[in-house]
Amino acid sequence: MSRPSWLHPTLSLFTCAALLAPAVQSAHAAPKTAPAPIEAAAPKLVVVMVIDGLPAEQLQRYRGQFGQGGLRRLMEQGASFTNAHQAHGVTVTAIGHTAVLTGAYPYRHGIIGNNWIDGNGKLVYCTEDARHHYIGEETEEHDGTSPAKLRVDTLGDQLRYASGNRSKVVTVSGKDRGAILLAGKTGTAYMYMDKTGDFASSTYYMQQHPAWVERFKAAKPQDRYYAKSWKPLLPDAAYADDAPDPAPSLKSPNRFPFTFYSESGQPAADYYGRLKTSPAVDELTLEFARAAVEGENLGSNASGATDLLGISLSGHDYVNHAYGPESRMSHDHLQQIDRRIADFFNYLDKRIGMDNVLVVLTADHGFANTAEFSQGRHMDATRIDPKPLRARLEAALAERFRVAGLVKNAYLPEIYLDYAAIERNKLARRDVEDAAARFLLTQPGIADVFTRSQLEQGVAARSRVGTLMQRAWNRELSGDLMVVTAPYTSFGSGDSGATHGTPYNYDSNVPLLMMGGRWIRPGVQAQYTEVVDIAPTLAQILHLRPPAAAEGRVLTEALR
Structure with a gap:
């Protein structure tokens, strides 16, 4: 798709006027020169947030119900690009996360899916690497442990290069691919472990975890949800326009409240797996991000270098796959995310000061409705x-x-x-x-x-x-x-749930929000925009060379 551009015919008139202006000034009048603009200091911390599987339309549809400090704060105090797209045809998690900080498309960056078939006819996973294993955790054959299959660099890699590695790049996600593909080649990725509920890195990044990670693990925050339930945050009337809850099955009630439990009667792998399809995994991810801010002293770099924190919130994708984006569960999950983001911003405000922080929020892909819901609206869905x-x-x-x-x-x-x-x-x-x-x-x-x-x-x-x-x-x-x-x-061979992966707008149109009062001009931007524009825009703000394969444009309309 060619990127929209316009030539302003009036530009030549203004140019001519500017050139002729000195000739008509009085010979005795001293020419006036505008004061040089004062350039804002670089952000102390750049926070890049990806909400896995969040369609742009959900952000607009539920915006009136958000609290004051999270998504609403981003939308009102930042630049909101309402026509932003993951502009490639296979809209899946790995490709979408890769686009955010490489500014590149799959034909160049080499991440063509979550999985694909290699030249030997073998199924491979986007971040698998048999040379490395998780630290202190079981590692299976196709687990994601490194960015070896990523063929290009990222904004974080450029930041580390330009600062002589004084800048820190740390990422965390409920999915290994979410963390690894944001971290690039030289950042450090931590991911949620399905069997233990801990966050771990791999030997690609280090041989053992720093002390702050071990302290976080020792506290076992993931166990506090046991025998508790996920219940709707808002009154019933707030969900009146959502699709009816699906009929309960023998395996799962498929309706609120969702109780977190294990068949064994105590926290175990099946319990930790259940946390992923709920707000719990996102709350844990943001708690680990706080621990990283403190443990790595992010945003308080003694050298003055800018740090980058990447956060990928995976729960929304799992919820949408299970119940569909039209469901009450998806609706409530986004409201829960909003409140947790607000808490995280309040934390950053107290620790670093939000006037020192630049925030970008987007999604890796949108979502189609379940086939049954679409059929009920007379769509030829199957x-x-x-x-x-x-x-x-x-x-x-x-x-x-x-x-x-x-x-x-x-x-x-x-x-x-x-x-x-x-x-x-x-x-x-x-x-x-x-x-x-x-x-x-x-x-x-x-x-x-x-x-x-x-x-x-x-x-x-x-x-x-x-x-x-x-x-x-x-x-x-x-x-x-x-x-x-x-x-x-x-x-798909199933008979329930929803998915994504097509080039259509419901899968490609995602939120793109940027907030940072010193660098970003607030306001709604309705023109066509791509997620690959994020990396060049951040490079412009940070005075960095853009990533090598970046093809996006600088979003100058949102810059101060």
Whole structure:
């Protein structure tokens, strides 16, 4: 998608007037010079917050119910970009987090999904790295332990470089990919451990935790929720416009109150897992962020260097997946997040002073409504089971070319063809690609298919959706077919819950809020904006070289 730009024809008139002005001044009048603007000191601390899975429309829809100190404070005292987008076609957590501080798209930064199929046909995870393990925690095969698969640098890396490593970059998240991809190559990431409820780093960053982390772990704050319940924050009337609660099942009541428990009768792995689909994981994340501020002395750097704190709040994504963004649970969860953010800002105000802090808040992706909710609104919404779709495609290609096994792998929206088999059977690659695309387009719920040949030649970028898919496709890592569902339709074999991942507005349109009175001009900005604009804008404020692969623009309209 080309970025909007306008040429102001009046600019030349003002320029001419400025050039002619000295000629009409009195010969005896001393020319007046405007005083040089006083440049604001650099922030002591930059806080970058990502609310996982928060659609922009939820921020607007529920804004009247927010308290005074959290999201409302950001919206009223900061710049609010209401038309901001994750501007790539595969809107998932890993890609969205990577965009925030690299300013880059997947075709360049190399994080093409949460998972993908590598050249050996093996499923890989975006932040896995067998060379490293969690500190003091069990590490499984595909656990995220390093940014090895990230091919570019971040704003935090530039900050560390420019300060001679005096600036500290610390990130924390309920998900390993949320922390690691914000931390970049030289920051330090901490992530929530599903089995213990602790936060831990990995041996990529250090060999043992600092004392402040061990103190935090020893206090076991995650155990205080045991046998307690998540209940709605607001009166029942506040949720009147939400979708009805789903029917209860044998496995889960799927309705308030949600009690935190373990089958064993005491805090255990199943209990710590339940905390993730609730406000508890976000409260714990922000508490750990406070401990990091104090333990690392963030925002009080003796050298005067700016520090960066990245916080990714993961709970909203889990809640939306389970119940849908139209649910009372999602509505209440956002209200709970708002109050916890307010508490965190109050803490920063007392410790550092918010006039010394620059805050950015965004999301990694939005969310589609559940298929059932959309169907109730007469939308052609459905779920497409990937396995039967692949089987039908394989059968269609075998019938067309009289060769079996032309589909090597599939991890939708990516499909990988067996080019070796195509060559052995003296078939033309493009013929097989085109035949596969034509067949897929006959399948219910499929709107677009882009082939490797189209993507290599750049011809996919002739439409908005094509441009977003082109940005999401990496020549070395991605599949040979990129498949796009119809609006409100998703890939999945389940029969409940909601998801994301498409190039449509409900998945791409996310909040973008920036607050910092010395550097940011408050007000609503309605023009088209991208999340990749964050890194260049922060680089401008901090007088840094932008990250190498950044393609966003500086949001000058919001700068003082």
